[in-house]
Amino acid sequence: MADFxxxxxxxxxxxxxxxxxxxxxxxxxxSGPKRFKDISDMIPSMSDRMLSERFKELEAAGILIRHVYPETPVRIEYELTEKGKxxxxxxxxxxxxxxxx
Amino acid sequence: MADFxxxxxxxxxxxxxxxxxxxxxxxxxxSGPKRFKDISDMIPSMSDRMLSERFKELEAAGILIRHVYPETPVRIEYELTEKGKxxxxxxxxxxxxxxxx
Structure with missing residues (x-):
């Protein structure tokens, strides 16, 4: 039963x-890194609040990372880690x- | 977005x-059809009540079938359907x- x-x-x-x-x-x-709005547009029946929550969980699980690009306006992208991919x-x-x- | x-x-x-x-x-x-006790022995930390509940859910989802063999004592086995396999x-x-x- 080793696999158990x-x-x-x-x-x-x-x-x-x-x-x-x-x-x-x-x-x-x-399919590649996305901004918050890209994803919320692609899954219209999911609320933004839910998406934020899921992002936090997936980030905590090491499945995605949040990149903050210090541009004006600031650009934030979400990308899968190797674990996520x-x-x-x-x-x-x-x-x-x-x-x- | 057809796949969505x-x-x-x-x-x-x-x-x-x-x-x-x-x-x-x-x-x-x-790994093949099993009796209730076979499975409960293989997963000792799961209660029998929980196993019964899961069996019912999986049967309702068409993932497993319950075979009753009219022997003495009666023999009951659980087997995955093609969907389950x-x-x-x-x-x-x-x-x-x-x-x-």
């Missing part, structure tokens, strides 16, 4: 990704499954 | 799989991701 030792990581991953909007935000960011095959497989069933 | 039409299915899948123990129960069943690549990719990060 991995279950907390495995479950934590599902718990994180299982939250409403999280999977979709990650999918949008897989590593979710692409999971997303692809889940998408295939969801489309099939 | 798929988001409800995609999110529903994550929401289902994100529940505590669900991913682990599916992984155990990927289709989750194997998702589980594999998530496992790889969780192990790496």
């Amino acid at each position: 030792h991995l279950c907390p990581k495995f479950e934590n991953a599902f718990e994180l990704l299982g939250k409403r909007w999280t999977g979709l935000i990650i999918r949008v960011l897989l 590593g979710l692409e095959p999971v997303m692809d497989e889940l998408q295939k499954w969801a489309e099939t069933w | 039409h798929l988001c409800p299915k995609f999110e529903n899948a994550f929401e289902l799989l994100g529940k505590r123990w669900t991913g682990l129960i599916i992984r155990v069943l990927l 289709g989750l194997e690549p998702v589980m594999d990719e998530l496992q790889k991701w969780a192990e790496t990060w």
Whole structure:
């Protein structure tokens, strides 16, 4: 039963990704860094408050980073980390499954 | 943004799989049909009450079926449907991701 030792990581991953909007935000960011407004425009039924909350959770989980560019006006972009980008095959497989069933 | 039409299915899948123990129960069943006790023995920290609840949810979602064999004593086994077995690549990719990060 050696593989069962991995279950907390495995479950934590599902718990994180299982939250409403999280999977979709990650999918949008897989196409490259985005500004807050880009994402909120792409997912119109999600509130800005929810998006802020999800960004904080994903940043805390090391899945995305927030870049602040000191321009005028200041530009802020959200980008997946390597850990975040590593979710692409999971997303692809889940998408295939969801489309099939 | 055609792929965004798929988001409800995609999110529903994550929401289902994100529940505590669900991913682990599916992984155990990927190795073949099991009795209730087989699974509860393999996941000792999960209560039997929780396992019953998860079985009901997974059956309702069409992910597993319950076989009742009219023997003495009656034998009951839980088996993944084709839909449930289709989750194997998702589980594999998530496992790889969780192990790496």
